[in-house]
Ligand code: HEM
């Protein structure tokens with residue numbers, strides 16, 4: 001394994017070692033929070049300690065920040081390795097510096113979102129963080145498994161967006177940003193509308209996380225090691241054949 005291959009392991013390692021354990025803990029507390037609230041509503045008391053709600057939110061904050069950070073690293077790796085290879089720094093230095101600036105703006109927006117106290121600022125910085133992720137993810141270096149233009153037949157192919165590690169990863173990260181933005185709305189709302197919205201959206205997020213586990217390991221299986229690239233890219237991927 002060369003240095004570039006090893007750097008490619010940073011994102012999966014952080015996801016497996018930090019994000020997925022956090023998901024387990026956050027979901028455990030989420031279940032207890034709900035059970036406790038329902039018990040209390042039914043018979044006024046519950047054996048579940050009152051701290052489960054605040055533990056869920058404390059670790060939920062960590063989870064949201066970890067998912068956005070891991071997503072940024074997942075995007076940064078292909079962008080910077082391919083930019084260096086394709087000499088983008090010298091040939092299109094404006095875009096290269098724009099990308100660096102966007103990373104800084106996105107990280108700063110996430111930090112401020114964590115601290116913002118008014119509704120307006122939370123909306124502004126949640127939007128900025130989300131836009132940062134989308135703009136960075138739209139760079140040509142990021143493999144999205146989406147629409148593909150075949151120059152030979154001059155046709156668009158829909159691609160495999162439904163099993164794309166990119167699209168579901170971005171949606172999961174956006175859901176985490178939304179969770180961060182609505183924390184105080186959940187507490188303030190007496191009709192429980194925000195609470196229900198939160199539960200539905202984050203159940204979707206959990207499914208997307210499971211999907212990320214599958215598509216991420218598939219991608220690790222598919223991406224060749226640096227020294228094998230020139231040989232393997234001679235293969236015909238559509239017909240699944242390789243030269244002898
Ligand atoms: C992993 C995904 C998550 C799931 C499945 C989930 C689910 C839940 C559930 C079931 C509840 C209890 C709802 C009820 O009382 O009926 C809850 C409460 C809450 N969640 Fe989450 N959640 C997740 C992540 C997060 C994150 C990332 C945050 C914050 C950044 C967060 C913030 C909150 C807040 C503020 C409450 C109210 C807590 C309370 O009543 O004390 N959740 N969530």
Ligand code: HEM
Nearest residue numbers: 012015071074075078143165166169212213216217219220
């Ligand atoms: C919280 C869960 C995860 C999120 C939100 C996430 C998000 C992303 C995003 C947005 C990208 C860039 C787009 C792309 O290249 O597909 C990416 C790349 C990647 N991720 Fe993940 N990911 C997660 C978990 C995982 C896991 C568990 C693995 C493997 C065990 C993994 C392996 C990869 C690989 C191999 C790449 C490709 C890097 C490249 O293009 O060279 N990811 N991830």
